[in-house]
Amino acid sequence: MSESAVTDSGETDPRHESREGRNLFGRIALFVRQVISELKRVVTPTREELIRYIWVVLAFVAVMMLIVFAMDFVFNWLAAKVFGG
Numbered sequence: 001m002s003e004s005a006v007t008d009s010g011e012t013d014p015r016h017e018s019r020e021g022r023n024l025f026g027r028i029a030l031f032v033r034q035v036i037s038e039l040k041r042v043v044t045p046t047r048e049e050l051i052r053y054i055w056v057v058l059a060f061v062a063v064m065m066l067i068v069f070a071m072d073f074v075f076n077w078l079a080a081k082v083f084g085g
Helices: 024-042 046-085
Strands: none
Touching: none
C-alpha cells in the first residue's frame, strides 16, 4: 500500500505534502522541513562499528591497490613484449 494513502482520520501523510499551489518560499520551507525530518532519522555508529567500518574500507582499498598494481605490471610487461623493451 502506498505511504501517501489517506489515513483513517482523513488526513494525508505530512511527509508527502504536495508542491502544487506553493510559491517559491513555501517550497523552500517544505524542503528545509523535510531535510530536518530526514536528519532526525540518522543514527550515528558506535565506536566499535566505526572502527569496524574503517577496517573494511582500508581492506577494500588495499585489495583494489593490489589489483591495479597487478594489472599495471601485466600490461607493462605485455607492452614491453609487443613493442620491444
